[in-house]
Amino acid sequence: MPQEFKKQYKEILEKYILRQTEHNLYEGQNISRQLIQKNISPEEVISIHKASLEEIMSDLPEEVWHSFDLLIEVMVRYGLALKEHQTLIQKQQ
Amino acid sequence: MPQEFKKQYKEILEKYILRQTEHNLYEGQNISRQLIQKNISPEEVISIHKASLEEIMSDLPEEVWHSFDLLIEVMVRYGLALKEHQTLIQKQQ
Numbered sequence: 001m002p003q004e005f006k007k008q009y010k011e012i013l014e015k016y017i018l019r020q021t022e023h024n025l026y027e028g029q030n031i032s033r034q035l036i037q038k039n040i041s042p043e044e045v046i047s048i049h050k051a052s053l054e055e056i057m058s059d060l061p062e063e064v065w066h067s068f069d070l071l072i073e074v075m076v077r078y079g080l081a082l083k084e085h086q087t088l089i090q091k092q093q
Numbered sequence: 094m095p096q097e098f099k100k101q102y103k104e105i106l107e108k109y110i111l112r113q114t115e116h117n118l119y120e121g122q123n124i125s126r127q128l129i130q131k132n133i134s135p136e137e138v139i140s141i142h143k144a145s146l147e148e149i150m151s152d153l154p155e156e157v158w159h160s161f162d163l164l165i166e167v168m169v170r171y172g173l174a175l176k177e178h179q180t181l182i183q184k185q186q
Contacts, residue, residue: 013160016159016160016162017159020162024163025163025166028163028166028167029166029169029170032169033170036170036171042135042171045168045171049160056156057154057157061153063149067106067109067146069113069118071138071139073118074121074124074125074138075125075138076125078125081178082171084178085174085178088178
């Protein structure tokens with residue numbers, strides 16, 4: 001997991017969980033742009049989200065973390081489709 | 094949210110939360126293929142996941158659901174990138 005984004009994402013998530021303001025949501029959109037630029041895959045985003053939430057709310061039932069593992073697995077294919085896109089773009093440049 | 098997949102996804106999630114078997118994980122990979130084929134965006138997948146989990150574990154703290162809302166917002170940009178990919182593919186055909 002790209003650790004450089006983990007800290008930043010966790011801070012944004014922590015703020016958003018406490019207060020669902022437009023500003024806090026905007027920070028989420030902002031980091032999203034950076035994640036894509038750095039070729040962070042969607043399944044890695046879910047992993048970052050899971051790891052951040054685990055630190056913020058460590059006492060959630062185990063089922064929640066299992067549910068994230070399934071979501072990560074589902075997202076892998078989306079990550080592959082996106083990678084294909086980036087390859088296509090590079091070929092055209 | 095594409096309701097046709099909601100029921101199916103919830104069943105898969107329910108099974109996976111109870112037992113993290115290879116087979117149950119495989120079902121997740123399988124539905125992932127169908128979701129992509131039907132042009133379901135990654136943020137819609139997170140919405141389906143959130144709605145399913147809300148039904149399965151309705152007593153989770155509100156913060157969990159807020160966290161999903163941020164994740165959906167982050168995924169929107171990934172959805173746009175993927176849409177761009179599908180448009181490119183169509184143009185090339």
